[in-house]
Amino acid sequence: MSRFEPVLLKRLGMSDSTKLSTYLATGGYQGLRKALAMSPQEVTQQVIQSKLRGRGGAGFSTGLKWTFLPKERTKPVYLCINGDESEPGTFNNRVLLESDPHQVLEGIVISGYAVGASKAFLYLRYEYGECYRILERAVEEMYAQGWLGSNIQGSGYSLDIQLHRGAGAYICGEETGLIESLEGKRAWPRIKPPFPAVSGAFGCPTIVNNIETMACVTQILDRGPEWFLSIGIPADPNNPRDNGSHGPKLYCISGHVEKPGLVELPLGITARELIDQHAGGVWKGRKAKAVVPGGISMGFLSAEELDTPLDFNGPGRAGCLGLGTAAVIVIDDQTSMVDVLYNTCRFFAHESCGQCTPCREGTAWSMKILQRIRRGEGSLEDLNTLDDISRTIGTIPGTTICGLADGAAWPIKNALKKFRPELEEYIQSGRRSTAPEALPAHH
Amino acid sequence: MTVLSDAIRAKIIDACGRYPNKQAVTLPALHWVQQEQGCVSKEAIEGIAELLDLSAAQVIDTMTFYGFFKDEKHPLGRRRLWVCRSLSCMLRGGDGLLSEVCQRLGVQPGQTTADGGATIELAECLGACDGAPCILIDDSLSLHATADQVVQLAKEPS
Ligand SMILES: Cc1cc2nc3c(=O)[nH]c(=O)nc-3n(C[C@H](O)[C@H](O)[C@H](O)COP(=O)(O)O)c2cc1C
Numbered sequence A: 001m002s003r004f005e006p007v008l009l010k011r012l013g014m015s016d017s018t019k020l021s022t023y024l025a026t027g028g029y030q031g032l033r034k035a036l037a038m039s040p041q042e043v044t045q046q047v048i049q050s051k052l053r054g055r056g057g058a059g060f061s062t063g064l065k066w067t068f069l070p071k072e073r074t075k076p077v078y079l080c081i082n083g084d085e086s087e088p089g090t091f092n093n094r095v096l097l098e099s100d101p102h103q104v105l106e107g108i109v110i111s112g113y114a115v116g117a118s119k120a121f122l123y124l125r126y127e128y129g130e131c132y133r134i135l136e137r138a139v140e141e142m143y144a145q146g147w148l149g150s151n152i153q154g155s156g157y158s159l160d161i162q163l164h165r166g167a168g169a170y171i172c173g174e175e176t177g178l179i180e181s182l183e184g185k186r187a188w189p190r191i192k193p194p195f196p197a198v199s200g201a202f203g204c205p206t207i208v209n210n211i212e213t214m215a216c217v218t219q220i221l222d223r224g225p226e227w228f229l230s231i232g233i234p235a236d237p238n239n240p241r242d243n244g245s246h247g248p249k250l251y252c253i254s255g256h257v258e259k260p261g262l263v264e265l266p267l268g269i270t271a272r273e274l275i276d277q278h279a280g281g282v283w284k285g286r287k288a289k290a291v292v293p294g295g296i297s298m299g300f301l302s303a304e305e306l307d308t309p310l311d312f313n314g315p316g317r318a319g320c321l322g323l324g325t326a327a328v329i330v331i332d333d334q335t336s337m338v339d340v341l342y343n344t345c346r347f348f349a350h351e352s353c354g355q356c357t358p359c360r361e362g363t364a365w366s367m368k369i370l371q372r373i374r375r376g377e378g379s380l381e382d383l384n385t386l387d388d389i390s391r392t393i394g395t396i397p398g399t400t401i402c403g404l405a406d407g408a409a410w411p412i413k414n415a416l417k418k419f420r421p422e423l424e425e426y427i428q429s430g431r432r433s434t435a436p437e438a439l440p441a442h443h
Numbered sequence B: 001m002t003v004l005s006d007a008i009r010a011k012i013i014d015a016c017g018r019y020p021n022k023q024a025v026t027l028p029a030l031h032w033v034q035q036e037q038g039c040v041s042k043e044a045i046e047g048i049a050e051l052l053d054l055s056a057a058q059v060i061d062t063m064t065f066y067g068f069f070k071d072e073k074h075p076l077g078r079r080r081l082w083v084c085r086s087l088s089c090m091l092r093g094g095d096g097l098l099s100e101v102c103q104r105l106g107v108q109p110g111q112t113t114a115d116g117g118a119t120i121e122l123a124e125c126l127g128a129c130d131g132a133p134c135i136l137i138d139d140s141l142s143l144h145a146t147a148d149q150v151v152q153l154a155k156e157p158s
């Protein structure tokens, strides 16, 4: 395999990489220059041609989403950039913003131009304080040098970017939860339709896109859609609805590997290649027992499934929910799947926003069952109850408003399907977990 | 309504011009108040509501959804130290880190040490899993954290 030259991470490790002068001196803002010389429709066409799919988790076609905006404009259009990044295992947005904020900001201006927005909100999770300060300085430099504000570089196009900080809630990453939170309300996801493109932030047509998606837009405009299409896995010719998996992707690797970190690779690398060739292998010479393919919402690959390609289709074929955020978490063979499953159930119980009963009760119930099993008081019947919960909560069975519940269900489903003998053995032995008891929060 | 400082009042009024409506300034206002005062008191809520043309109940509704904001009965310590307990950190000792820190400082997550030095919090994935286990010091990430480091941070003046 020839070495892949990173594009999105080109400036990682470069000195003063966050400065506008460095960005301009290393080829920055060429994509925007090209975009401003085109019509907004032509820019959208470039993005459609590239077959770019959103990097925030759902993998929806970016260019197609933009065309859902109403043709007749009676209200302003808002662009909301999703920097809530909270899916466990995921840190690509953080590294992008820390190393190369202008690449993301350039994509925002290009996208704003394409969709006809004059205001963009960048919603950033509060915990990314360093990113926030870097972005503040970068935006300031852009205004000072005519890359933001009115009449950008003499083009006649005007855009303002408003940075907006979250307040520590995972559900603000769901696009309509984000919009509610931006509007100053509790982050309760909305029932769709209407989709944000029709009625989103402040009752106006709104496009929500991820941070990494914005960096891809920059590169597509600069290098052309053909370049983007030449990377990754083409669409399955037998599946007319497949959009393929094109372009470079940032893969996060954490957990039990020798070298956790972020790598940029063509979409479609296998989990095994990622672990062995890019993360120094499983730590301490051990073997992997399970691998999370794209954030914990996506479920688990078993040790036998590590040759699964991490493109938009691969994890689904192995029974996982999807590629998600391409955040790979390796779990070694010395770790109990009961402890792992308890951790995921606890996360979703904590983060459920509480407005749908199946999600609120189902996530709390599964956490309590796992607590009981960890105390050595579980029964085999508990596994059937977990199975029931995992089949009945979520947008896929159609019982909840948003996908958080599907993300809660999938690790349970996959654990029951792929690791049931281990769970049964644990329960029958009456063992208690040796992992430290999780502490309750006192507010 | 003297509880909001002039600086914060000015920031809130300025921000109102940068959003399509005033309610959108709720989260920024709550952040500024908590940063300055270590909590958001009932009077501050009323002050924010008045500036944003909202009822106090609307501000409270939003504020209490986010476990992030503290009322005047639970003011923050000088530092806020968040210990991550999500999966990547758990696999590399995050749960153990949190329980050791709490035990050595004699607090439960969400509580402040007796001398007011630090509030210890449990965090879900902080987005720094490459440095697991990791912590957040106010709003700055610190990778590869140890219990000694967290205890030290809780004790030293910030
Ligand atoms: C519970 C939940 C959490 C989500 N969190 C994020 C997130 O942190 N960042 C993100 O970009 N998308 C997140 N998403 C996906 C967004 O709803 C949305 O699809 C995405 O921001 C669209 O951008 P993209 O098309 O560029 O990927 C989340 C979805 C759900 C259901």
Ligand code: SF4
Pocket (backbone or CB within 6 Å): A171, A188, A189, A351, A352, A353, A354, A355, A356, A357, A359, A360, A400, A401, A402, A403, A404, A405
């Ligand atoms: S599925 Fe869960 S998180 Fe999503 S809206 Fe319903 S209760 Fe809230």
Ligand code: FES
Pocket (backbone or CB within 6 Å): A088, A089, A090, B084, B085, B086, B087, B088, B089, B090, B124, B125, B126, B127, B128, B129, B132, B134
């Ligand atoms: S799991 Fe702790 S930072 Fe991601």
